Amino acid sequence: MTEHRKYEIDPVTGSPIHPHSWDGIGELETPPPRWWVLVYLVCIVFALGWWVAYPAWPTISGYTKGLLGFSTRADVAEQIAAAKAAQAPLNDRLAKADYTAIAADPELSAFALAGGKALFGENCAQCHGSGAAGNVGYPNLLDDDWLWGGDFATLQATLEHGIRATTDADTRQSLMPAFGKDGMLTRAQVDDVAAYVLSLSGGAADAAAAERGTQVFADNCASCHGDKGVGLRDTGGPRLDDAIWLYHGDVKSVAAQIWNPRHGVMPAWAGRLDPLAIKKLVYYVHSLGGGE
Amino acid sequence: MTSRTPATIDEADIPVWSHRPKVMPKKVKGPIRNLKWLVMAVLLGIYWGVPWLRFDRGPFAPDQAVLIDLPGRKAYFLWFEIWPQEIYILAGLLIVAAIGLFFATAMLGRVWCGYACPQTVWTDLFMLVERWIEGDRAQRMKLDRAPFSVSKLGKRAAKYLSWALIGAMTGGAWILYFNDAPTVVPALFTGSAGFAVYATVAFLTASTYLMAGVARENVCTFMCPYARFQSAMFDKDTLVVSYHPARGEKRGKHKAGESWDGRGHCIDCRQCVEVCPTGIDIRDGLQMSCISCGLCVDACNTIMDRLSLPHGLIAYDTERNLELAAAGKPRVWRFLRLRTIGYGLVFTLAFAGVLYALIARAPLEASVLADRNPLFVRLSNGDFRNGYTLKLLNKSNEPQQVAITLDGLAGGELSILSHENEASPLIDLAPDTVAAVRVFVRLPAAAWGGAPLDYGFTIHDAARGLTLTAPARFEGPQK
Ligand code: SF4
Ligand code: SF4
Numbered sequence: 001m002t003e004h005r006k007y008e009i010d011p012v013t014g015s016p017i018h019p020h021s022w023d024g025i026g027e028l029e030t031p032p033p034r035w036w037v038l039v040y041l042v043c044i045v046f047a048l049g050w051w052v053a054y055p056a057w058p059t060i061s062g063y064t065k066g067l068l069g070f071s072t073r074a075d076v077a078e079q080i081a082a083a084k085a086a087q088a089p090l091n092d093r094l095a096k097a098d099y100t101a102i103a104a105d106p107e108l109s110a111f112a113l114a115g116g117k118a119l120f121g122e123n124c125a126q127c128h129g130s131g132a133a134g135n136v137g138y139p140n141l142l143d144d145d146w147l148w149g150g151d152f153a154t155l156q157a158t159l160e161h162g163i164r165a166t167t168d169a170d171t172r173q174s175l176m177p178a179f180g181k182d183g184m185l186t187r188a189q190v191d192d193v194a195a196y197v198l199s200l201s202g203g204a205a206d207a208a209a210a211e212r213g214t215q216v217f218a219d220n221c222a223s224c225h226g227d228k229g230v231g232l233r234d235t236g237g238p239r240l241d242d243a244i245w246l247y248h249g250d251v252k253s254v255a256a257q258i259w260n261p262r263h264g265v266m267p268a269w270a271g272r273l274d275p276l277a278i279k280k281l282v283y284y285v286h287s288l289g290g291g292e
Numbered sequence: 293m294t295s296r297t298p299a300t301i302d303e304a305d306i307p308v309w310s311h312r313p314k315v316m317p318k319k320v321k322g323p324i325r326n327l328k329w330l331v332m333a334v335l336l337g338i339y340w341g342v343p344w345l346r347f348d349r350g351p352f353a354p355d356q357a358v359l360i361d362l363p364g365r366k367a368y369f370l371w372f373e374i375w376p377q378e379i380y381i382l383a384g385l386l387i388v389a390a391i392g393l394f395f396a397t398a399m400l401g402r403v404w405c406g407y408a409c410p411q412t413v414w415t416d417l418f419m420l421v422e423r424w425i426e427g428d429r430a431q432r433m434k435l436d437r438a439p440f441s442v443s444k445l446g447k448r449a450a451k452y453l454s455w456a457l458i459g460a461m462t463g464g465a466w467i468l469y470f471n472d473a474p475t476v477v478p479a480l481f482t483g484s485a486g487f488a489v490y491a492t493v494a495f496l497t498a499s500t501y502l503m504a505g506v507a508r509e510n511v512c513t514f515m516c517p518y519a520r521f522q523s524a525m526f527d528k529d530t531l532v533v534s535y536h537p538a539r540g541e542k543r544g545k546h547k548a549g550e551s552w553d554g555r556g557h558c559i560d561c562r563q564c565v566e567v568c569p570t571g572i573d574i575r576d577g578l579q580m581s582c583i584s585c586g587l588c589v590d591a592c593n594t595i596m597d598r599l600s601l602p603h604g605l606i607a608y609d610t611e612r613n614l615e616l617a618a619a620g621k622p623r624v625w626r627f628l629r630l631r632t633i634g635y636g637l638v639f640t641l642a643f644a645g646v647l648y649a650l651i652a653r654a655p656l657e658a659s660v661l662a663d664r665n666p667l668f669v670r671l672s673n674g675d676f677r678n679g680y681t682l683k684l685l686n687k688s689n690e691p692q693q694v695a696i697t698l699d700g701l702a703g704g705e706l707s708i709l710s711h712e713n714e715a716s717p718l719i720d721l722a723p724d725t726v727a728a729v730r731v732f733v734r735l736p737a738a739a740w741g742g743a744p745l746d747y748g749f750t751i752h753d754a755a756r757g758l759t760l761t762a763p764a765r766f767e768g769p770q771k
Contacts (some may be wrong), residue, residue: 036309142666
């Protein structure tokens with residue numbers, strides 16, 4: 001038989017006093033409440049059940065899978081599938097509707113805008129900025145200036161085929177000759193025509209140089225940029241008589257562009273994005289404030 | 293009790309857990325008990341009845357007088373409707389309720405605990421059922437000690453099932469405040485109500501059963517935070533249930549015909565202890581566990597009647613009066629005190645504030661979200677343009693139409709994305725919804741001075757004659 005210690009009873013509380021003491025201070029042996037002990041036991045049982053039911057233990061080549069087959073990955077896949085299924089009716093309607101019909105249907109319009117915004121952030125924001133305000137060399141999509149046009153059909157064509165995209169035979173092509181570098185114009189002629197171009201939009205320019213540049217422009221530039229630089233959308237020749245510049249609007253930058261032009265490239269998105277995604281993007285970009 | 297415990301105990305006899313004694317309150321009769329029955333009937337009646345009240349709000353809003361529409365993000369209370377952005381009103385109501393509780397506590401002690409607290413009301417109801425099924429205190433104690441038998445099993449089963457049923461009705465009524473009552477009740481029984489509904493009913497059934505059936509006085513004594521800090525609201529003039537030691541002591545048994553000279557009026561019959569739902573002895577003085585229910589007052593007064601002694605050995609009284617009585621002086625009642633006047637004033641102010649917020653609530657609201665990326669756009673002729681999303685809240689139950697104009701932006705020109713080709717567009721606002729309207733404001737380069745311009749959007753609702761201006765700011769390049 002085991003030898004049991006005798007505990008003294010504290011006369012005030014009726015609780016046993018633990019035999020150990022520090023500096024003469026004893027400790028009461030107060031049992032925890034019953035519910036507390038029960039909860040503790042239930043927790044232990046629960047934990048055991050958890051080990052069996054859910055993934056719990058690492059093994060050499062993986063982990064115990066648990067009887068319930070729980071997997072967060074599968075859950076996410078399921079949720080994505082559910083979200084896609086939930087969007088399916090709207091996507092179907094969107095696929096059938098043309099742009100005017102989308103605009104006339106508030107629900108469809110809101111859906112297309114939300115989808116377009118998400119797609120834009122994923123695919124377009126890298127160049128055009130998350131707010132679509134563009135950057136030097138990357139067109140601002142919010143303003144009212146379009147190189148190729150800003151109506152639905154044109155935007156769709158631009159998106160599908162890209163600009164100077166190497167992968168698409170129908171891509172939009174417009175290449176400006178390197179007038180200076182290739183010796184087509186002299187340094188003085190380049191400077192003169194740059195001054196003329198700036199004068200078109202009221203930019204500060206040397207009046208005499210601009211005067212001299214008029215003829216140079218008519219001979220070399222008007223075929224693409226139009227008379228007096230009004231732009232030619234068929235060829236993507238930018239407007240030069242407005243306040244919007246793709247590569248800075250000071251005389252030095254303009255001259256540099258004439259001497260040895262830079263050309264931006266936009267990928268052809270047909271094939272990379274499905275037609276519905278392109279439709280959403282077109283609708284979204286058109287809504288940004290520059291749509292025609 | 294301590295005298296009966298042995299001086300030592302064997303290690304093996306120390307229990308793994310501690311048992312709390314069961315409190316088995318005895319039935320009591322009297323005016324306070326009657327008042328409590330009445331309060332219980334009224335409160336339960338309100339709780340179970342209110343969701344069934346109808347209130348016609350027109351075709352676009354629910355017809356339930358009191359409804360918290362979670363999916364619709366609205367709360368309806370008779371004429372009042374609260375939107376999520378007005379949740380401060382709810383916060384205000386909670387503040388009013390808290391101050392109201394402080395006020396009542398300073399005045400009358402723990403009236404809330406003794407009469408109106410759901411814990412008390414439901415425990416009382418559960419005890420009533422318990423008494424019907426198992427009998428009064430003595431019978432219940434006997435049943436508790438009795439060995440297992442069919443009759444014991446039957447009684448216990450009947451009791452626990454009744455409790456579960458009341459719990460289910462409690463949880464069932466709760467969801468009526470969040471759903472259309474006549475729709476959700478049949479749905480509940482046909483199994484077509486949502487998961488949240490069943491989960492709520494299950495949870496509240498279980499918690500009602502646990503709190504009112506099992507935990508009971510332990511909630512008041514060990515769990516309730518209010519019990520802990522209510523003493524901060526007490527002073528010497530607060531009404532508390534008090535035993536008058538000056539009159540009661542020295543207590544002891546008393547035989548009929550014996551003289552009362554040289555002894556107190558308390559005959560140590562322990563009725564006050566037996567009826568106490570928290571199982572305390574009020575003769576030990578005011579203590580935290582006392583919920584001020586006054587049942588011991590009724591119990592003792594019954595005894596006093598039997599002895600032909602005046603009422604009030606235990607009574608609602610103040611600490612000051614206890615002292616005065618001990619000194620043989622007359623009672624004083626001081627209900628108007630700095631504390632009660634202060635709480636009363638703050639309560640009135642807070643209540644008036646909430647009421648004003650509810651009544652002065654505009655049916656139309658607008659907020660302006662300016663585009664920040666980019667702040668402005670330069671257009672080809674040099675003009676600047678800012679984009680905004682206007683959020684228009686139609687807080688009425690009818691569809692509305694509003695016109696939007698610019699206020700105080702000289703030279704500014706407004707265009708609304710969805711109404712670009714209309715000369716004077718009207719925006720449709722569906723009832724009880726927030727409409728998001730994309731607008732662009734264009735300012736000629738000449739009108740831009742280099743510093744942001746403050747102006748406003750005027751929203752005009754011609755049909756109702758409402759006009760409001762939402763502040764906005766025009767941004768451009770710094771010069
Ligand atoms: S009920 Fe009254 S008389 Fe009886 S024990 Fe309590 S205080 Fe004394
Ligand atoms: S002591 Fe009296 S008032 Fe306090 S809880 Fe018990 S019965 Fe109620």
